[in-house]
Amino acid sequence: MFDGDFGNPASTSHVFGWEAEEHVENARVQLAQLIGADPLEIVWTSGATESDNLALKGLAEHYGSGHIVTSAYEHKAVLDTCDYLEKRGIRVTYITPGADGLVSPKHVEDAIEDDTFVVSVMHVNNEIGVLNDIASIGRICRDRNVFFHVDAAQSVGKVPVNVVDLNIDMLSISGHKIYGPKGIGALYVRRAASIPLQAIIHGGGHERGLRSGTLATHQIVGIGAAASVCEQELERESERLRNLRERLWAHLRQIPDVHLNGSEDQRIPGLINVGFGGVDGETLLMALNDVAVSSGSACTSATVEPSYVLRAIGVADELASASLRFTVGRFTTEEEVDFAVTRIADVVHTLRDRRATR
C-alpha cells in the first residue's frame, strides 16, 4: 500500500505529495491520540534522542542563560545535552532520586530557582522501570511558571499517558520503544503554553519551523500504526505483562540474597532490575547466554562500570555490577519466563557454590 508512496509530503502542488501528506497527517492523529494531544502539537523527529535535544537546546537557545533542573539518572540524551549546555554557561541541578528510585516532587520544587526555565524529568527510567509522579512535578512547574519536559520513551504505549492530565509542556517519544520503526520519534509541544522553542535543525521550515528536513514518510506511517496498536492493546497487554513480571519476580525472590532495584509498585508492568548478592555480574551474564537479559547499562561490555542509574539510587557498586535488567514484552510467553527463572536460579546457585568452595 505504501511502497508506491514516493511523493514528498511537503510537495503540495501534485497528487503524489498530497497522498504522502495524508499518510503523515493520519499518523500524527494516531500518535496524538495515544497521548491525549492535538495533532498540531506533534513535531516529528528522528527519535527520542533528538526530541530531548530539541526540547532542552531549543529552550536554552532562546534564553541564552539561566538554570535547568533535571535528575541524575536521566537517559544520556538528556544528561549529555545538559553537559553540553553547562559548557555554554547554563547552570544545571541534577536531583538525586530516592532509594526507591523515584524523583521526589518536593526535591524538584526546592531545586527551582528564579531563573530556572525548564525542568526535565523522565517518566519511566529505562534501566529500572520505576514510574515517576509526573502529574505532581508538572503541577509544581506550572505553579512556578517553569516549562516542564518529560522523556517518555519508556512510558508511552506501556502505561496510560495523557499530556493534559500530567501537566506536561514537552514530551519525547521514540518509535522503536513502542514496537514501531527505528529512526523516528516525536516531540509533543504544548500549544497553549506558547513555548519559545528554537529549532536546532534549520532548513526548509518543515514542522512549523521547528524541525526542517523532508519527513521520513515511511517511518512516520510505521510509528502511527504502532501507536494505534498500543492504544488498542494497552489495557489488556499491561495486565498480561504485569502478570508475567510478577511471575518472574515471585520466582526470583525465592533465591536468597536477591534484591529488587527501585520501588516494587510504582513501576511499568514489563521491566524489573534485580541484584544478585555474592555473584560476579559479568560471570552471571555470560553464564546466562541463553536468556536475553542485560546488565544495567546497554552495551558498554568492554568496561564493567557499575550502572550510573543504580549508583544514583544508592545501590552499592558490588551489587550494582551484579544486577540484571529483565524485560517482558508483547512477544514474551509464560513458558519463556519459567525457563528463564529456572536457568537463573541454577546459574546463581552454581556460581555461589563455586565461590564458597574456592
Ligand SMILES: *Cc1c(COP(=O)(O)O)cnc(C)c1O
Ligand atoms: C531509548 C531511549 C531514548 C532514546 O531514544 P531513541 O529513539 O533511540 O533516540 C531516550 N530516552 C529514554 C528514556 C530511552 O529509553
